[in-house]
Amino acid sequence: MGFFDLFKSKKEEAEQKSAEQERKELDAGLEKTKQGFFSKLAHAVAGRSTVDMEVLDELEEVLITSDVGVETTVKIINRIEERVARDKYIGSDELQNILHDEIARLMEEAEGKRDTFGLDVKQGMPYVVMVVGVNGAGKTTTIGKLAAQLVRAGKRVYIGAADTFRAAAIDQLAVWAERAGATMVSQQMGSDPASVAYDTLKSAVANGADVVLIDTAGRLHNKVGLMNELTKIRNVMAKVIPDAPHEVMLVLDGSTGQNAFEQARQFTAATQVTSLAITKLDGTAKGGVVIGISDSFNIPVRYIGVGEGIDQLKIFDRNEFVRALFGK
Numbered sequence: 185m186g187f188f189d190l191f192k193s194k195k196e197e198a199e200q201k202s203a204e205q206e207r208k209e210l211d212a213g214l215e216k217t218k219q220g221f222f223s224k225l226a227h228a229v230a231g232r233s234t235v236d237m238e239v240l241d242e243l244e245e246v247l248i249t250s251d252v253g254v255e256t257t258v259k260i261i262n263r264i265e266e267r268v269a270r271d272k273y274i275g276s277d278e279l280q281n282i283l284h285d286e287i288a289r290l291m292e293e294a295e296g297k298r299d300t301f302g303l304d305v306k307q308g309m310p311y312v313v314m315v316v317g318v319n320g321a322g323k324t325t326t327i328g329k330l331a332a333q334l335v336r337a338g339k340r341v342y343i344g345a346a347d348t349f350r351a352a353a354i355d356q357l358a359v360w361a362e363r364a365g366a367t368m369v370s371q372q373m374g375s376d377p378a379s380v381a382y383d384t385l386k387s388a389v390a391n392g393a394d395v396v397l398i399d400t401a402g403r404l405h406n407k408v409g410l411m412n413e414l415t416k417i418r419n420v421m422a423k424v425i426p427d428a429p430h431e432v433m434l435v436l437d438g439s440t441g442q443n444a445f446e447q448a449r450q451f452t453a454a455t456q457v458t459s460l461a462i463t464k465l466d467g468t469a470k471g472g473v474v475i476g477i478s479d480s481f482n483i484p485v486r487y488i489g490v491g492e493g494i495d496q497l498k499i500f501d502r503n504e505f506v507r508a509l510f511g512k
Contacts, residue, residue, distance in 0.1 A: 210498060210508045213490020217471030218509055221250050235274045240265060251441040253476030260286050284510045287475055291502040294479045305395055310388045312396045312421060312428040316451055317435035319402035322463035322489060324353060326435050327397050328360025329497035335365040339394040344384030345370035346377040346417060347401045357399055378420040385424035411454040433486060435461045439468035448481055463489035
C-alpha cells in the first residue's frame with residue numbers, strides 16, 4: 185500500500201468513526217422519545233396478531249400522546265389503513281416497519297428531496313441568517329453552537345446582538361461568541377435592534393465575513409408588534425445586502441410539545457420563516473413534535489439540539505432521525 189493509499193485509508197477510517205459518534209449521540213439524544221413511544225406502541229399491539237381497526241385506534245392515541253400532532257397523526261393512520269386494505273393481512277409485528285416507512289415518506293414530502301443539510305453557505309457576500317424564537321427556546325445557545333460549527337469549518341462568522349431588550353441576552357451572546365471564536369457586534373441595552381443588524385452587516389461586508397447570525401428579541405406580546413419589528417430589521421439589512429436575510433431560522437423548544445406548534449404558527453404568521461431548529465430533545469419524550477411540525481408547516485428542519493454540549497447541535501437528516509427513533 186502506497187503512502188497516498190494509506191493516507192486515504194486513515195482519512196476514511198476517521199470519517200467513519202466520526203459518523204459512528206454522530207449516530208451514537210443522536211441515538212442517546214432521542215432515547216427518551218424512543219422509549220416512551222415504543223412502550224406505548226408495545227402496549228397497543230400486545231396480544232394482537234393482526235393490524236385491525238382497534239389496533240389503529242390505539243396507534244392513533246400513541247401518536248397523538250407522543251406530540252406528533254392531530255393532523256399529522258390522521259395522515260399517518262390513513263396511509264396505514266390503505267396498506268392494510270391493500271395487503272389484506274398485516275401482522276402486528278410488521279406495524280413498526282410500516283410506521284417507520286410512512287413517517288420517513290411523510291417527512292420527505294414535507295421537506296422535499298434535499299441534497300444539502302444545514303446551511304448552504306456560498307462564496308461571495310456574507311450569508312445572513314436571522315434567528316427568531318421566544319425567550320427560553322434556546323435561541324442564544326443555538327446561535328453560539330452554530331457559530332462554533334461554522335468557525336471550525338473555516339468560516340468567518342459575525343453575530344449581531346439585536347435582542348436589545350434584555351441585557352442578559354447581550355451578555356450571554358457575548359460569552360458564546362468568544363467561546364465559538366466569532367465576532368460579535370452589539371450596542372447598549374435599549375438600542376434600536378435594526379441599527380444593530382445594520383452595523384453588523386456593514387462590518388461583516390467590510391471584513392470579508394462568510395456568515396452573519398442575527399439574534400432577535402424573543403417576545404410574542406402581539407403579532408403586530410413582532411411583525412413590525414422583524415420587518416424593520418429585514419428592510420434595514422436589505423440596504424446593505426440586497427437579498428438579506430437569506431434565511432429566517434425559527435428556534436423551537438421541542439420539550440414544550442404542542443406549545444411548539446403554537447409558537448411556529450405565531451412566528452410563521454409574523455415573518456417568512458424558512459427553516460427550523462428544534463432544541464432540547466434529549467431531555468424529553470416529546471421528540472415526535474419534530475415529525476408533526478415538519479409536516480404541518482412544510483418548513484425544513486435544519487438543526488436539532490440533543491444535549492448541552494457545544495457539539496450537540498446536530499445537522500438534521502430526516503433519514504437518520506427516523507432511524508434513531510425506531511432504533512434501527
